[in-house]
Amino acid sequence: MSDKHIIITVQGTDKIGIIASVTGLLAQYEVNIEDVKQSLIQGHFVMFMLGNIEKSKYSFKEIKDALIERGKELGMEIWVQRKEIFDNMHNV
Numbered sequence: 001m002s003d004k005h006i007i008i009t010v011q012g013t014d015k016i017g018i019i020a021s022v023t024g025l026l027a028q029y030e031v032n033i034e035d036v037k038q039s040l041i042q043g044h045f046v047m048f049m050l051g052n053i054e055k056s057k058y059s060f061k062e063i064k065d066a067l068i069e070r071g072k073e074l075g076m077e078i079w080v081q082r083k084e085i086f087d088n089m090h091n092v
Contacts, residue, residue: 004054005083006031008067012076014045022047022078025070029063030056045076050083 010022019038026033031051038047053063064080071078 003082003084004052006051006053007081007083008049008051009079010047010076012045014040014043018045018074021070021074025066026051029058029066031063
């Protein structure tokens with residue numbers, strides 16, 4: 001996988017429209033979602049996505065900033081990391 005892959009983590013209290021809001025923003029920023037896992041545990045929502053930004057005209061920073069802002073709007077926490085950094089953190 002290239003440095004064009006990003007990991008997006010979304011977490012917070014479950015509510016209607018989280019997935020639609022986040023994936024809609026990713027579509028707007030031309031991010032291809034290659035994998036997604038989500039779970040709901042006692043009202044706590046967690047979602048992990050693998051996105052590919054290779055064909056996006058937007059920079060990693062622009063995408064990350066937009067996702068963080070969307071998280072604030074939703075009352076959720078959203079983290080965005082380059083996959084290569086994520087992988088290296090978990091190989092220590």
